Amino acid sequence: xxxxxxxxxxxxxxxxxxxxxxxxxxxxxxxxxxxxxxxxxxxxxxxxxxxxxxxxxxxxxxxxxxxxxxxxxxxxxxxxxxxxxxxxxxxxxxxxxxxxxxxxxxxxxxxxxxxxxxxxxxxxxxxxxxxxxxxxxxxxxxxxxxxxxxxxxxxxxxxxxxxxxxxxxxxxxxxxxxxxxxxxxxxxxxxxxxxxxxxxxxxxxxxxxxxxxxxxxxxxxxxxxxxxxxxxxxxxxxxxxxxxxxxxxxxxxxxxxxxxxxxxxxxxxxxxxxxxxxxxx
Amino acid sequence: xxxxxxxxxxxxxxxxxxxxxxxxxxxxxxxxxxxxxxxxxxxxxxxxxxxxxxxxxxxxxxxxxxxxxxxxxxxxxxxxxxxxxxxxxxxxxxxxxxxxxxxxxxxxxxxxxxxxxxxxxxxxxxxxxxxxxxxxxxxxxxxxxxxxxxxxxxxxxxxxxxxxxxxxxxxxxxxxxxxxxxxxxxxxxxxxxxxxxxxxxxxxxxxxxxxxxxxxxxxxxxxxxxxxxxxxxxxxxxx
Amino acid sequence: xxxxxxxxxxxxxxxxxxxxxxxxxxxxxxxxxxxxxxxxxxxxxxxxxxxxxxxxxxxxxxxxxxxxxxxxxxxxxxxxxxxxxxxxxxxxxxxxxxxxxxxxxxxxxxxxxxxxxxxxxxxxxxxxxxxxxxxxxxxxxxxxxxxxxxxxxxxxxxxxxxxxxxxxxxxxxxxxxxxxxxxxxxxxxxxxxxxxxxxxxxxxxxxxxxxxxxxxxxxxxxxxxxxxxxxxxxxxxxxxxxxxxxxxxxxxxxxxxxxxxxxxxxxxxxxxxxxxxxxxxxx
Numbered sequence: 088x089x090x091x092x093x094x095x096x097x098x099x100x101x102x103x104x105x106x107x108x109x110x111x112x113x114x115x116x117x118x119x120x121x122x123x124x125x126x127x128x129x130x131x132x133x134x135x136x137x138x139x140x141x142x143x144x145x146x147x148x149x150x151x152x153x154x155x156x157x158x159x160x161x162x163x164x165x166x167x168x169x170x171x172x173x174x175x176x177x178x179x180x181x182x183x184x185x186x187x188x189x190x191x192x193x194x195x196x197x198x199x200x201x202x203x204x205x206x207x208x209x210x211x212x213x214x215x216x217x218x219x220x221x222x223x224x225x226x227x228x229x230x231x232x233x234x235x236x237x238x239x240x241x242x243x244x245x246x247x248x249x250x251x252x253x254x255x256x257x258x259x260x261x262x263x264x265x266x267x268x269x270x271x272x273x274x275x276x277x278x279x280x281x282x283x284x285x286x287x288x289x290x291x292x293x294x295x296x297x298x299x300x301x302x303x304x305x306x307x308x309x310x311x312x313x314x315x316x317x318x319x320x321x322x323x324x325x326x327x328x329x330x331x332x333x334x335x336x337x338x339x340x341x342x343x344x345x346x347x348x349x350x351x352x353x354x355x356x357x358x359x360x361x362x363x364x365x366x367x368x
Numbered sequence: 369x370x371x372x373x374x375x376x377x378x379x380x381x382x383x384x385x386x387x388x389x390x391x392x393x394x395x396x397x398x399x400x401x402x403x404x405x406x407x408x409x410x411x412x413x414x415x416x417x418x419x420x421x422x423x424x425x426x427x428x429x430x431x432x433x434x435x436x437x438x439x440x441x442x443x444x445x446x447x448x449x450x451x452x453x454x455x456x457x458x459x460x461x462x463x464x465x466x467x468x469x470x471x472x473x474x475x476x477x478x479x480x481x482x483x484x485x486x487x488x489x490x491x492x493x494x495x496x497x498x499x500x501x502x503x504x505x506x507x508x509x510x511x512x513x514x515x516x517x518x519x520x521x522x523x524x525x526x527x528x529x530x531x532x533x534x535x536x537x538x539x540x541x542x543x544x545x546x547x548x549x550x551x552x553x554x555x556x557x558x559x560x561x562x563x564x565x566x567x568x569x570x571x572x573x574x575x576x577x578x579x580x581x582x583x584x585x586x587x588x589x590x591x592x593x594x595x596x597x598x599x600x601x602x603x604x605x606x607x
Numbered sequence: 608x609x610x611x612x613x614x615x616x617x618x619x620x621x622x623x624x625x626x627x628x629x630x631x632x633x634x635x636x637x638x639x640x641x642x643x644x645x646x647x648x649x650x651x652x653x654x655x656x657x658x659x660x661x662x663x664x665x666x667x668x669x670x671x672x673x674x675x676x677x678x679x680x681x682x683x684x685x686x687x688x689x690x691x692x693x694x695x696x697x698x699x700x701x702x703x704x705x706x707x708x709x710x711x712x713x714x715x716x717x718x719x720x721x722x723x724x725x726x727x728x729x730x731x732x733x734x735x736x737x738x739x740x741x742x743x744x745x746x747x748x749x750x751x752x753x754x755x756x757x758x759x760x761x762x763x764x765x766x767x768x769x770x771x772x773x774x775x776x777x778x779x780x781x782x783x784x785x786x787x788x789x790x791x792x793x794x795x796x797x798x799x800x801x802x803x804x805x806x807x808x809x810x811x812x813x814x815x816x817x818x819x820x821x822x823x824x825x826x827x828x829x830x831x832x833x834x835x836x837x838x839x840x841x842x843x844x845x846x847x848x849x850x851x852x853x854x855x856x857x858x859x860x861x862x863x864x865x866x867x868x869x870x871x872x873x874x875x876x877x878x879x880x881x882x883x884x885x886x887x888x889x890x
Contacts, residue, residue, distance in 0.1 A: 104781050105791030110694040114706070117687045121758055122713060125724040128734060132727050171633045178630040182623055190631065192874040196638045198813070199866035199873075201820025203840040204859040207847050208641035211648060211856075218644070219636075243637050262616040263452035266419050269439040269615030270446035271466035271521055278615070281469065285456045304717025307822035307840070311847065324719035328827060331723065336732055343723045350715040357715075358708055367455050367503065419615065439615045 129347060132340040144341035149317050150326060154345060156234060157323040161302035164241035165249070165295045172249025172294060173287070179250075180257045194251070197244045202307025209240055210312040232314030237322060240309045241302035248301060249294035256290035289364035293357060300353040304346065370394045371525070371557055376425030377581075378411055385411040386422065387581035393574055395430070398551050399559045400568035403578030404604065409561045410529055412578075416559060417446045417527050429557070430524060445518025445556075447528040451510045453502040459513050460485050460498035466521035488516040491550065508539040515547070519554060526551065528560035532567065544571055565605060569593065577601045645863050648856035660846075660857040665834040669842035669858070675750065676825075676838060677818040680757040684814055688765025689807070693799075696773030697781065707770065713762040721759045722827025725752060748830025753838060756824035761814045768810030769803060771885040776802055805880040809873065816869040820862060 144150065179191055197205065213220040213230040220231055230236050264286070268278045284291075306324040313320040323342055330339035371393045378386040386408045393399045401409040414420040416427065418439025427434040434442065454462050463485045467476055476484065489495050492512035502510055511531065518526060531547065532540040548571050551558050562568050568575050569589040576586045577600075585597035596602035618626070649657060660666055691710060695703060713721070729746040730736045739746060746752050780802070784794040800807075822840040829836040837845060839862055847855035877884065 103785050104697050104778060104794070105785070106795070107694055107698045107700075110690040111698075111700070114687065114691040114694055117683075117690075118706075118709060121755070122762060123709070125728050125759075126712075126716075128727045129720070129724045171629070174626050175630040175634065178627050181618070182627060184627065188874070188878075190634060192870055193634055193638055195870055195873065196642060196866070199816050199820075199870045200642070201822060201840045201843075201859075201862045201866070203822045203843045204645060204820070204862050204866075205641060207843060207852075207855055207859060208644045208648075211852070212641055212644050219640070239637075243641070246637065263448055263450065264454055265616040266417075266439075267446065267448060267452040267454075267517075268465065268469070269419070270417050270442075270444055270527075271469065271517065272440045272443070273465070273469040274440060275615070275618075277469045281465070282454055286454075288456070300715040304715070304720065305823075306717065306719045307826075311844075324717050324823065327719050327723050331726060331827060336727065336730065339723055340727060343720045346717050346720050350712075350717070350720075354708060354712060354715050358704075367501065421614075 126347065129340060129343055132337070132344075141337075141341055144338050145345060149321070150323075150342055152318045153321050153323040153326045153342070156237060156321065157303050157346075158349065160234065160237045160241055161245075161299050161305075164238055164245055164302045165298040167238075167242050168246045168249040168298050169291055169295045172246060172298075173253055173291065175250050176253040176257050179254060194247050197247050202244065202305065203311075205243055206240065206308040206311035209243060209308060210236075213239060213312060231312050232316075232320065234313075234320050236312035236314065237309050237320060240312050241305060244305055244308055245298035245302045248297040249291070252294035252297065253287060253290045256287060260286055289360055289367070293360050293364070296353055296357050296360065300350060303349060370429075371397075371399075371559075372426075372428045373412070373416075374426045374428075376412065376415060376422045376427065378408075378415065378420065378422045384581050386415075386425075388425070389578070389581060389583050391576050391583050391586055393557065393559075393586075395557055396555055397557055397573045398548065398571060399557075399574045399576060400572035401559060401561045401576050401578055402565055402568040403563065405563060407578040408581040409578050413527050413529055413559060413561050416525065417444050418442050419446075442525070443521055443523050444525040444527055445521060445523030447511075447514045447518050447526070447531055449529045449531075449533050451502075451514040453510060453513060453517070455502050457501075458498065459494065459500050459502070459505070460489070462502070462513055463488050463498075463517045463520050465517065484520060488520055491519070492516045507535050508543065511535060511543065515550070519550070523554075523556055526554070526556045526558040528558065530561055530563070532562075532564075540567075547571070577604060579604070642863065645856055645859050648853065649860035651856075652853035656853060657857045657860075660851075660854040661861070663854075665837070666842060666858060668834045669837045669839045670861075672750070672753070672837065673819050673839040676753050676757045677815055679754050680761055680818050681811060681815050683758060684761055685765050685807070685811055687762070688767075688769055688810060691766040692769035692773045692803075693795075695770050696776070697778045710763050710766050710770075713759055718756075718760055718821065718823025719827060721824040722756055725755055725759075725824075725828055747828055748832070748836060750836070752828035753825050753836065756828045757818050757821055760821050760824050761817045764814035764817065765807065765810035768806050768813070768885055772803055772806040772883075773799075775885070802883070805876055805883040806885060809876050809884055812869055812872055812876075816866060819865060 175194065179187065210231055211217050213223070213236060215221060215224050215229070215231065217231070223230060228235075230239055260283070264282050265278050268282045273281065304324060306322070306328075309322055310325055313322065315321050315325055323346055327339045327342050327346075330336075330342065371391070373389060373391040375388040375390050376386050377384070377388055389408065389412055391399075401412060403409050411420060415422050416434070418437065421435070454465065457465070464481050467481045467484065470476075485498065486495075489498055492515060494509060494512055494516070497505065497509065502513065505513065511534075515531075532543060535543065544567065560572075572589060574586060575589055575592050577584045577592065579600045585592055585601045587597075592601065593605065596605060691706075694700075695707060726747060728734050729739065729752065746755070780798050781794050784798045785791075789797065820840055821838075822844075825838055826841060826844070829838065829841055831837060831841060831845065833845060839858060843855050843858045843862070846852075846858065
């Protein structure tokens with residue numbers, strides 16, 4: 088979608104359709120009052136603190152370790168989901184097998200399942216006496232109530248983002264260019280590496296960015312399985328909640344601003360990715 | 369050193385795309401596969417390119433058992449109807465692809481590849497467009513890039529699927545003569561698929577008229593036009 | 608004549624089996640197993656216990672509150688989605704791309720940050736907190752806060768479904784209707800709406816699922832008053848934290864059933880009305 092540089096008035100004059108002012112007006116008012124103004128409140132709030140104090144609030148060891156955990160594990164989860172999301176999308180688009188429609192539908196479970204439900208289910212599954220937890224314990228691996236629990240929950244909630252961004256692009260790719268590569272002498276491996284994956288790259292990166300943004304901000308599914316030990320398995324969103332419960336609004340806002348900043352950066356990155364992908368179409 | 373296609377069949381479910389097609393063409397010939405849609409001409413072309421396998425029949429080319437070779441070993445330059453250019457690669461990278469994917473011992477040096485690409489760009493009259501991307505080219509330009517890419521591998525055989533199908537009439541006429549010229553210069557055996565008889569007669573040494581998975585008649589344009597071998601050919605040519 | 612032929616775009620059987628197994632194993636382990644756990648745990652205590660949990664006044668209050676929040680948030684966001692898609696798809700104006708980006712914004716904001724944002728505006732130390740308290744209006748730790756949080760997190764669903772769909776459809780049909788003398792409202796009702804109805808339903812469905820399931824943002828704003836400001840997901844947490852695991856899973860199972868129902872309808876829409884949904888769902 089491009090936004091031609093025409094003025095509002097010109098756009099209005101060009102169209103005979105009614106309702107432009109009304110629909111745009113409502114859109115802007117609704118968007119501004121429910122989303123934008125509250126967000127601005129968050130952006131301004133931390134600066135009621137003197138700057139050194141704000142800096143101290145953000146760089147406190149507990150805050151830093153929570154941010155590191157949230158963003159680090161989110162990145163790891165996004166990359167894991169990129170690899171498996173690519174495989175799942177490939178299987179769904181390229182292969183024919185019984186039960187394919189079911190596999191396709193199941194991918195959206197994390198969208199449809201409330202995060203709290205996912206949280207208690209994963210926690211029960213990976214607890215030392217749970218189905219998977221007890222099996223893993225035999226190998227000395229603890230997942231629940233450790234940082235690995237954070238990773239598991241993030242992998243769960245972010246998977247649909249990678250699958251659902253790669254899948255339609257792969258379906259549209261067609262086999263023409265692969266056939267062309269084969270007639271030009273490329274091996275199957277070269278076809279995948281030089282033709283298919285580069286063509287999918289914008290979609291893969293978009294999926295990773297979406298998965299990362301979702302995982303970094305995730306709260307509901309993680310707090311049940313993480314154990315929430317300060318400095319070890321305490322995620323940044325939980326720190327906001329704890330600060331709020333202690334009426335430390337400025338402290339909560341400081342963490343919130345960092346997270347919101349990350350959201351904005353991801354949004355910009357996604358937009359850049361989109362225009363890059365559009366250019367190559 | 370000729371191309372010999374012998375009673376090739378190909379079945380898709382209950383539909384017989386090829387029902388015993390046979391054709392012999394001398395080395396260096398420019399062969400047109402002419403016929404209505406569904407007559408099996410594209411299927412035959414894809415079999416020559418190694419993109420499909422026939423159910424039965426043989427294909428020999430230059431004393432090679434053509435069907436035993438995988439697509440990538442045949443050196444059959446294939447020009448697709450919709451070009452199938454690699455959208456994420458520049459024009460130069462597209463053309464160089466076939467050389468860059470060769471095994472290390474057969475791969476030309478980087479400088480040689482670069483020179484070869486430049487020669488080809490000149491051949492297809494796109495000298496200054498090497499760094500463009502396919503999306504920035506017109507239909508006719510894309511067509512020429514696809515051809516240059518196929519020629520880069522020094523093909524034994526050139527296969528063209530409706531090469532002008534997606535172009536407008538004016539560009540089509542210009543490209544015809546030019547393609548024939550390139551074929552003569554490269555000295556390859558070329559097979560091209562078309563449903564346009566004027567195009568087939570204007571360009572080809574041999575015209576093979578196809579119907580329902582069979583080749584009804586093969587001959588020089590003059591012979592086929594003067595003396596249609598079957599009722600179908602006569603009907604299709606509108607005599 | 609049998610020949611070993613490898614179609615150049617077809618994976619070998621070994622690779623197919625390998626990738627297929629990886630995909631199914633990963634999905635089974637990470638997505639399906641948690642689902643099974645929910646129902647397994649919920650029925651551990653038997654049907655009688657499940658029934659007691661469901662008919663507990665606090666559970667019923669939670670169900671009621673979740674439904675009220677959804678009933679307010681979903682229609683508002685639907686109206687917004689239609690209005691936004693209308694002006695974006697049918698008109699050209701400066702800053703359109705930016706507006707589309709802003710509409711997507713709530714998707715990338717952490718739910719907890721959403722809660723935080725409203726606390727900063729409506730809390731006692733917030734911009735409007737004291738003013739509103741003067742009029743005896745309570746937003747936080749009450750229904751309005753829960754509704755606001757739900758609106759924010761479900762904000763883009765309908766708009767995001769409709770925008771690509773309506774951009775795709777262009778404005779020819781509407782222009783034809785207007786030229787034939789239809790009023791704006793008639794044009795929308797008789798031309799636009801029939802074209803987008805399945806996409807609209809799809810968006811509403813996803814919006815509703817998220818509204819019922821939202822946890823993080825609501826958690827910050829609700830105050831967790833049992834039987835009063837607890838939504839279903841919050842009630843799950845409350846039961847779980849009070850070591851009533853079976854009870855927690857019973858409520859979780861209700862939410863899961865709603866989620867599965869959503870998925871089923873969604874899959875049906877994708878299969879049956881693929882042409883009338885946004886391009887990204889046509890696979």
